[in-house]
Amino acid sequence: MVFWKSLFSTTEVPEAAKKAKMRRLVGFAEQIYFSTDKNIDLYELEELCDAVGWSRRPIAKVRKALHYSFVVGSLWYFRGSFQRLVGFARATSDHAFNATIWDVAVHPEFQNKGLGKALMLEMIAELRRAEISNISLFADAHVVEFYRRLGFNPDPEGIKGMFWYN
Amino acid sequence: MVFWKSLFSTTEVPEAAKKAKMRRLVGFAEQIYFSTDKNIDLYELEELCDAVGWSRRPIAKVRKALHYSFVVGSLWYFRGSFQRLVGFARATSDHAFNATIWDVAVHPEFQNKGLGKALMLEMIAELRRAEISNISLFADAHVVEFYRRLGFNPDPEGIKGMFWYN
Numbered sequence: 001m002v003f004w005k006s007l008f009s010t011t012e013v014p015e016a017a018k019k020a021k022m023r024r025l026v027g028f029a030e031q032i033y034f035s036t037d038k039n040i041d042l043y044e045l046e047e048l049c050d051a052v053g054w055s056r057r058p059i060a061k062v063r064k065a066l067h068y069s070f071v072v073g074s075l076w077y078f079r080g081s082f083q084r085l086v087g088f089a090r091a092t093s094d095h096a097f098n099a100t101i102w103d104v105a106v107h108p109e110f111q112n113k114g115l116g117k118a119l120m121l122e123m124i125a126e127l128r129r130a131e132i133s134n135i136s137l138f139a140d141a142h143v144v145e146f147y148r149r150l151g152f153n154p155d156p157e158g159i160k161g162m163f164w165y166n
Numbered sequence: 167m168v169f170w171k172s173l174f175s176t177t178e179v180p181e182a183a184k185k186a187k188m189r190r191l192v193g194f195a196e197q198i199y200f201s202t203d204k205n206i207d208l209y210e211l212e213e214l215c216d217a218v219g220w221s222r223r224p225i226a227k228v229r230k231a232l233h234y235s236f237v238v239g240s241l242w243y244f245r246g247s248f249q250r251l252v253g254f255a256r257a258t259s260d261h262a263f264n265a266t267i268w269d270v271a272v273h274p275e276f277q278n279k280g281l282g283k284a285l286m287l288e289m290i291a292e293l294r295r296a297e298i299s300n301i302s303l304f305a306d307a308h309v310v311e312f313y314r315r316l317g318f319n320p321d322p323e324g325i326k327g328m329f330w331y332n
Contacts, residue, residue, distance in 0.1 A: 065260040065262035092264065094235050098268060135330035136329050140324065144326050148328075153328060153330070154328050157306075159327065159329070160305045160321065161320070161325065162319060163318065163319050
């Protein structure tokens, strides 16, 4: 009881988290919340993408991509009234059969705490709630093992992910 | 001149093709038209999917999937006022950066004529017109070579296509 109390019961849910209907992730010492709100501050998202070393993309195009993504998932670190975007992922989908997860990022300062795994589990849960049975992604070589541990299968039955280049 | 005349100039564009703003594909003896109209007769689509041996899917879910697909491409064979669905493909997308092509099918009676290639080139052209730079797909082992010839690259830089299973 003392353990649980010290982990959860002493912290109030931040107003901003309540308002945006965020869900607190359990198992983290920090207050980490998951959100599916698509209206993310695009400059804050750009900062996160910069931090993980991605090349910059035009803000207007990013706005459009988020609008037309089926699920936009984000992780927020709260301390008092301060909040910060520390994780991101999104999925395109036909809203019926398949979804593909893109742009999975966890801020370097928050890596190696299990946030990537927690974020992916939330994304999978969201897609399953929507009765999407076929969830796919394209994994860089160094994260294939990470996704495999989450239940993603590389090249199942010889199926190959392929990319078209001009 | 005689050659071109005999191939193209003697056939009128069918009314239905005109009405649906279909484009005739050149290089085929038959009258084959490409359409991006999403309002495909779903039972005719089911017949095509049956013919290529796919397992049946609930019509209501297929309707939803087509609605939320970014591009729905179809090939139609015309003879006089008779028209028949002979090819199909669709793409999901974030409308900005990436698109993934799914459900590519050509009716067995119309295979080995280059229709699959023509269909894919039309899909790529549609997606490029929409300024989508990253076109991906998941290819069954036996069609990897077909897609490679069209410019699709398997596992570029070690990127792996992965699928999640329950």
